[in-house]
Amino acid sequence: xxxxxxxxxxxxxxPLERVATETIVRxxxxxxxxxxxxxxxxxxxxxxxxxxxxxSSEDTTTLATExxxxxxxxxxxxxxxxxxxxxxxxxxxxxxGLAARHVASFVGVGxxxxxxxxxxxxxxxxxxxNYVMSQIKAGIVDYGIAIGSDLSxxxxxxxxxxxxGAGAAAFVLGKKNLVASIRDMxxxxxxxxxxxRRDEMLVPKHHGRTTVxxxxxxxxxxxEELLRRHPNMKISDFEHITFHQPSGYMPLKVCxxxxxxxxxxxxxxxVRDRLKISKEDIETKVKPWLTVLQTGNTYAASxxxxxxxxxxxAKAGDDILAVSYGSGAYTIAxxxxxxxxxxxxRKTVLGVQDYIRRRKEIDFKTYAGYLKxxxxxxxxxxxxxxxxxxxxxxxxxxxxxxxxxxxxxVYYPVRSRCLNFECTxxxxxxxxxxxxxxxxxxxxxxxxxxSKTLKKGxxxxxxxxxxxxxxxxxxxxxxxxxxxxGSDGLIIYGPCYRPSFIKK
Ligand SMILES: [Zn+2]
Numbered sequence: 001x002x003x004x005x006x007x008x009x010x011x012x013x014x015p016l017e018r019v020a021t022e023t024i025v026r027x028x029x030x031x032x033x034x035x036x037x038x039x040x041x042x043x044x045x046x047x048x049x050x051x052x053x054x055x056s057s058e059d060t061t062t063l064a065t066e067x068x069x070x071x072x073x074x075x076x077x078x079x080x081x082x083x084x085x086x087x088x089x090x091x092x093x094x095x096x097g098l099a100a101r102h103v104a105s106f107v108g109v110g111x112x113x114x115x116x117x118x119x120x121x122x123x124x125x126x127x128x129x130n131y132v133m134s135q136i137k138a139g140i141v142d143y144g145i146a147i148g149s150d151l152s153x154x155x156x157x158x159x160x161x162x163x164x165g166a167g168a169a170a171f172v173l174g175k176k177n178l179v180a181s182i183r184d185m186x187x188x189x190x191x192x193x194x195x196x197r198r199d200e201m202l203v204p205k206h207h208g209r210t211t212v213x214x215x216x217x218x219x220x221x222x223x224e225e226l227l228r229r230h231p232n233m234k235i236s237d238f239e240h241i242t243f244h245q246p247s248g249y250m251p252l253k254v255c256x257x258x259x260x261x262x263x264x265x266x267x268x269x270x271v272r273d274r275l276k277i278s279k280e281d282i283e284t285k286v287k288p289w290l291t292v293l294q295t296g297n298t299y300a301a302s303x304x305x306x307x308x309x310x311x312x313x314a315k316a317g318d319d320i321l322a323v324s325y326g327s328g329a330y331t332i333a334x335x336x337x338x339x340x341x342x343x344x345x346r347k348t349v350l351g352v353q354d355y356i357r358r359r360k361e362i363d364f365k366t367y368a369g370y371l372k373x374x375x376x377x378x379x380x381x382x383x384x385x386x387x388x389x390x391x392x393x394x395x396x397x398x399x400x401x402x403x404x405x406x407x408x409x410v411y412y413p414v415r416s417r418c419l420n421f422e423c424t425x426x427x428x429x430x431x432x433x434x435x436x437x438x439x440x441x442x443x444x445x446x447x448x449x450x451s452k453t454l455k456k457g458x459x460x461x462x463x464x465x466x467x468x469x470x471x472x473x474x475x476x477x478x479x480x481x482x483x484x485x486g487s488d489g490l491i492i493y494g495p496c497y498r499p500s501f502i503k504k
Contacts, residue, residue: 004175005137005173005181006178006179006336007179007311007336008074008075008076008077008143008173008174008176008177008178008179008341009070009071009072009074009076009077009171009179009345010071010074010171010172010179010307010308011066011068011069011070011071011072011170011349012067012070012167012168012170012301012304012308012350012352012355013063013070013149013167013168013169014167014295014305014355015053015054015058015166016359016360016463017052017054017359017361018050018051018052018053018294018359018362019050019051019053019364019367020361021042021048021163021296022042022043022049023363023364024162024367025038025039025042026039027364028156028157028161045249046159046247046248046249047248047249047252047293048162048247048292049293049294050293050294050295050296050359050361051162051163051164051165051296052165052166052294052295052296053165053367054151054166054370055384055463056370056373056382056383056384057386057462057463057480057481057482058151058166058480058481059093059151059481059491060091060099060149060150060168061099061102061103061106061149061493062478062479062481063149063151063166063167064103064147064149065102065107066168067149067168067301068107068147068170070170071170071171071172072145072172073349074172074179074345074346074349075172075174075345076177077172077174079109080109080110081142082104082110082141082143082144082145083112083135083140083141083143084113084114084115084116084135084140084141084143084145085103085104085109085114085115085144085147086100086115086116086118086128086132086144086146087100087103087116087128087147088117088118088123088125088128089117089125089150089299090122090124090150090197090299091150091151091152091153091299092119099117099149100115100117100147102493103145103147104145105413106412106413106479109145114140114141114144116128116131120300120326120328120330121299121300121328121330122150122244122246122297122300122324122326123244123324123325123331124300125149125301125302125303125324126148126304126322126332126334127326127330128146128148129146129173129185129304129334130185131146132144132146133182133185136173136174136175142174142175143173143174144172145170145172146170146171147168147170148168148169148298148299148300148301148303148304148305149167149168149170149300149301150166150167150168150300150301151165152164152166152204152297152299153202153203153371153374153375154204155203155205156371159208160204160206163247163292163297164297164299165292165295165296165297165298166298167298167301167302167305168301169301169304169307169308177341177345178339179311179339179341179342179345180311180320180336180337180338180339181336181337182335182336183335183336184230184334184335185333185334185335186222186223186225186226186229186332186333186334186335187222187330187331188218188222188330188331188332188333189328190214190217190218190329191328192210192214192329193327194206194207194214194215194327194328194329195207195211196327196328202374202375202377211246211250211327212250215246215253215254216257216265217265217266218325218329218330219244219254219331219333220257220258220265220266220275221266221331222323222332222333223235223266223275223321223323224266224267224268224275226321226335227271227274227275228268228270228271230335233274234274234276235258235274235277235321236276236277236278238285238319238320238321238335239285239314239318239319239320240314240320240321241277241281241285241286241322242289242303242307242310242323243255243286244303244324244325244331245290245291245292245306246292246297246302246325248292251286251290252286255277255281255282255286258275259277263275289306289309291305291306291309291352294356295356300326302324303322303323303334305352307320308352309352309353310322311338311342311346312346312351312352312353314338314342316338316339316340316342316343317338318337319335319336319337319338320334320336321334321335322334354501358501360463378487379484379487380484380486381448382448382449382481382482382491383447385445385446386446386447386449386462387445387460387461387466387469388442388444388445388446388453388459388460389438389439389441389442389458389459389469389497390458390459391436391438391439391459391497392436392439393433394436395433395435397434397435398431398433399412399413399434399477399495400413400430400431400432401413401414401430401432401454401495402428402429402430403427403430403454403455404418404420404425404426405426405427406424406425406426407423407425409485409490409492410454410482410492412493412494414427414429428455430454430455432495433477434476434477435475435476435477436459436474436475436477436497437473437474437475438461438470438472438473438475439471441461441466441469442458445466448483449482449483459495459496459497460480460482460497461475461497462480462496462497462498463498463499468499474499474500474502475499475500476498476500476501477495477497478496478497479493479494480494480495480496482494482496
């Protein structure tokens with residue numbers, strides 16, 4: 001190792017809304033005679049219970065923004081010092097148009113930075129870590145942000161529909177004050193398209209059980225490479241182990257292969273014995289980090305969230321093994337060593353369990369409505385009921401947005417002129433507080449976004465039930481999707497408010 005590069009701060013975002021896997025399966029397959037058997041298989045075999053669902057105000061960019069804000073807070077670093085932002089996802093809001101640059105702008109990162117959106121199925125988040133880590137090691141940048149964020153969609157009545165969740169995790173990487181150093185990242189990839197999504201298709205396809213075989217081989221393939229690089233290392237030496245979580249079943253399938261007296265998967269006899277783990281290791285080192293039961297498969301965010309889950313509990317000096325997997329197929333076995341800073345830093349932001357506990361269970365109808373909106377081709381305007389209200393600021397921290405008086409487009413962050421070169425409209429600045437108190441609600445909700453609402457001093461409230469929004473309730477500003485400018489136009493993002501998510 002040259003200089004230690006590692007994680008200075010980490011953060012996650014798991015959306016508020018959840019749907020029980022059982023609710024979806026009963027609706028989709030209720031007529032099957034073996035429905036109870038199927039449900040038992042999903043519950044006890046695949047280990048799927050709940051999926052986190054992004055509501056209409058959220059997308060990959062907004063989830064990533066919140067995760068990055070947490071990571072920056074924990075790192076204690078000025079966002080202007082960040083030199084690179086890489087975002088791994090398979091659910092990009094724009095086919096062409098950088099989600100990473102959106103996130104960078106929303107969190108206050110400057111202009112002389114490298115920005116990249118990376119695709120690599122579920123491995124894209126950890127590939128982002130490798131990309132930024134390499135830039136820091138090479139001396140190209142001092143600090144960078146790596147993100148995994150996804151809200152992947154699935155074909156209806158497909159096993160993927162029962163598992164696809166939503167979430168994001170982000171790491172601020174650098175060389176100082178590390179909560180964990182990255183000791184090594186060992187890759188393994190083969191051309192094995194077990195799962196894919198063709199250009200312009202809205203949902204992926206897969207070869208079903210093929211994935212299990214490809215996944216197991218690729219996960220073990222990366223571990224073998226890590227062991228070849230470190231001749232004295234054994235997998236059982238790690239205090240915490242996590243394998244990519246498309247379900248609970250898949251990582252445990254790898255565990256099952258690794259506890260056999262003679263390991264049959266993998267091809268390198270020189271490292272085979274060092275792959276072995278015990279049944280106790282599975283219980284104490286692998287199972288505690290299976291967040292997939294509460295969130296579903298968060299795709300590119302899955303392994304980054306699992307790492308955050310471990311860092312929320314790990315002790316300084318612990319070794320972590322995290323093997324990420326992306327269909328197609330590609331794995332990275334990442335070895336992390338927990339640093340002393342962990343004790344001081346981890347309490348500074350909301351942890352994975354805080355996000356898991358903050359939950360609202362939705363019914364099938366609400367879930368189906370979100371799904372319909374996500375998988376509709378003609379997205380002319382972004383329609384969803386928005387609560388509108390008046391607020392008063394708490395404290396002095398604020399943000400500004402600009403509204404063009406001619407085209408009525410909202411610019412966040414602010415611009416010095418309208419993006420449309422021909423437009424000669426005045427730019428009206430609106431200042432909004434970071435923290436606020438609700439004064440009163442407007443009697444009517446709005447389905448379609450209108451910038452005049454903001455001009456009239458009103459704001460949009462998300463992640464809330466109308467009947468629970470009493471005057472004086474504390475609100476916090478979040479970046480959310482506001483509108484689509486027609487089916488091929490821009491996605492408009494801007495500030496909304498939600499009930500303050502206070503750590504209990
Ligand atoms: Zn304009």
